[in-house]
Amino acid sequence: MILIKNIDTYKPKHIGRKDILTSFDKIAYISEKINLPLSNFPKSEIIDGSNLMAIPGIIDLHVHIIGGGGEAGFTSRAPELMLTQLTTNGITTCVGLxxxxxxxxxMGNLIAKARSLEIEGLNTYVWTGSYKVPTRTITDSARGDIILVDKIIGIGEIAISDHRSSHPSNDDLIHLATEARLGGMLSGKCGILHVHVGDGKNGINPLFYIRKNSEIPFSNILPTHINRNGLLFKQAIEYAVDGGFVDITTSIRPEGDDDVVDPVVAFQELLKHNVSPYQITMSSDSGGSSPIFDNSGNLIKFGIGSPSSNIEILQNIINAGIPVEIALIPFTSSPAKLLRLNGKGVLSEGSSSDIILLDKNLKIHSVICKGKLMVYNYTPIIFGNFENHSI
Structure with missing residues (x-):
């Protein structure tokens, strides 16, 4: 049990100063004041929250937990992510891909890593597939993966408008979206087709085609990297205004004179167009490479997405003047609702005890995941195997 005293609490809705008591992996009580019995009561950790803020743990739906990249040869394959790289940046739930x-x-590597991180203390899920179509699976079909493998919640990341993709046809995408939807229906999962959108001139036109020529609901398709260039972002605004869901990549940020749309600006613009924050998610693409190609397709340079990008962009959004209640939604309750992760993304009695404590400068002071204190006083206290106990 953990008792957090007198902390300014956001559900994401602001509910003022509260005491929060967690019991195992659930929030047991949220009240004006909670006093524990002095005797015959389980030992509880007590945290003074007087100078802190409580928010739900970050749900990152796009994480390359076993590393991504490889576009510059074998030495450019990004390494696996370790537990504290995620927890120290407030990520309590991640979806690997x-x-x-x-x-x-x-997929075997991916599921094994997800199970490893789960044992070490994180909430983990997985997308089945890769850029390629026909895509990678564990069973004989993507639908079968969603139905039969507990960790798998949908299909992704399927690449479109990218020279690295297998250039699936519009009908290929409709087939995959149908497989995802039906797999989700039969297993009680979200059944989303998670689509990587590249710099190609076609942008998200294939998704407009799906909308026009199929019965797939918007809630079963989620395009990501929509802020990678201005033209794509304009398409994404149109798609969201029509009712679609979009994912902003927090590690994609402008450098020099490039055409990248800053994640903060992207969020502000979507809100200005009256897009609900519950149609917007934000994810890090951490562990994945960020290659830059010239007009001839030659690789100029590449970097790697960082798990820190989510909390950094959340801080920037709040500092830009957007209310905390709204700023939190694309990192917490929106992905929880879209991915059908019941009990996550919100601080309420009976919900998952995944909690971040922020200081007055919006820096992460502590992280609780599944009822365990993972980070305390700015320092990780639970480490994964093979970590050297330093960040």
Missing amino acids: LGTDGTTRN
Whole structure:
């Protein structure tokens, strides 16, 4: 049990100063004042929240937990992410996925890593597939993966408008979206087709085609990287205004004179167009490479997405003047609702005890995940195997 005293609490809705008591992996009570019995009561950790703020743990729906990349050869394959790289940045739930390379990395590797992080203390899920179509699976079909493998919640990241994709046809995408939806219906999962959108001139036109020529609801398709260039972002605004869901990548940020749309600006613009924050999610693409190609398709440079990008962009959004209640939604309650992760993304009695404590400068002071204190006083206290106990 953990008792957090007198903390300014956001559900994300602001409910003022409260005491929060967690019991195992659930929030047991939220009240004006909670006093524990002095005797015959389980030992509880007590945290003074007087100078802190409580928010739900971050749900990152796009994480290359076994590493991504490889576009510059074998030495450019990004390494696996370790537990504290995620927890120290407030990520309490992540959805792992493959990317460009579905050959030297596979679904078996991905599920094994997700289970490892789960044992170490994180909430984990997985997308089945990779850039390629026909896509990588564990069973004989993507639908079968969603139905039969507990960790798998949908299909992704399937690449479109990208020279690294297998250039699926519009009908290929409709088939995959149908497989995802039906798999989700039969298993009680979200059944989303999670789509990587590249810099190609076609943008998200294939998704407009799906909308016009199929019966797939908007809630079963989620395009990501929509802020990678101005033209794509304009399409994404149109798609969201029509009712679609979009994912902003927090690690994609402007450098120099490029055409990247800053994640903060992207969020502000979507809100200005009266897009509900519950149609917007934000994810880090952490562990994935960020290659830059010239007009001839030659690789100029590449970086790697960082788990820190989510909390950094959340801080920037709040500092830009957007209310905390709204700023939190694309990192917490919106992905929880879209991915059908019941009890997550919100601080309420009976919900998951995944909690971040922020200081007055919006820096992460402590992180509780599944009722365990993972980070305390700015320092990780639970480490994964093979970590050297330093960040």
